[in-house]
Amino acid sequence: MSRTREDLVAVALRLLDAHGLADVSMRRVAGELDLQPSALYHHVASKQELLGAVADEVLRRGARPRGAVTWDERVVEVAHELRDAMLAYRDGAELVSTVIAFGLGATQPLEDLTAALGDSGLDESLVPTAARTVLHLVLGHTIEEQTHLQAGSAGAIDADPLPADFGTGLGFVVDGIRARVAEGSTAM
Known part of the structure; x- marks a missing residue:
């Protein structure tokens, strides 16, 4: 099954809210998506880039x-x-x-x-x-x-x-x- 960057962000956001920032890892996001961690790098260059996208999503969802x-x-x-x-x-x-x-x-x-x-x-x-x-x-x-x-x-x-x-x-x-x-x- 093909995954998108948005899928990664959604899973990372769910992990953040359920477990906290310390538990948002590339390995854990990949596991939630049933992927190898290396597959995530097709969508983000690093964990830091993923966290940036998650922060942007937090702000987007909070906009009013x-x-x-x-x-x-x-x-x-x-x-x-x-x-x-x-x-x-x-x-x-x-x-x-x-x-x-x-x-x-x-x-x-x-x-x-x-x-x-x-x-x-x-x-x-x-x-x-x-x-x-x-x-x-x-x-x-x-x-x-x-x-x-x-x-x-x-x-x-x-x-x-x-x-x-x-x-x-x-x-x-x-x-x-x-x-x-x-x-x-x-x-x-």
Whole structure:
């Protein structure tokens, strides 16, 4: 039976959600597809490329219609969409963060944040830094949140919930960008 790249991604995504990122291996994906691991390399060059495709699929599945109009509303909308997409899958935040750090994919959130911030009036030279700052807040917060939830459900820690402060923290960052725009984005 012929398999496609989409088949590999679907199996890897299922393994991610069922067992976690550490258990997503080429051997395990091949076994689930009843193939030899070498057969996977017809579709992806490496495990890293497969993980990049899985991260892109997590983000694609997490996409939702957007309605925000102003730059700051768009930033908040993109940030919440990214967080929700990563929380939908076990180790989703670790996967997406790793793929972004290695430059293997998951580029859409940064592109969307950059586009939104490009309309903010912020000095053009500061837009990439502002976009990465928002991205890093979302990634870091979501990794901490997801790790805490998983450790609690496994009984490794007391399952007291973390404060629900993502929106507040994001607001602090957006307020800082707004302040920089108001002062002409020249202060360092």
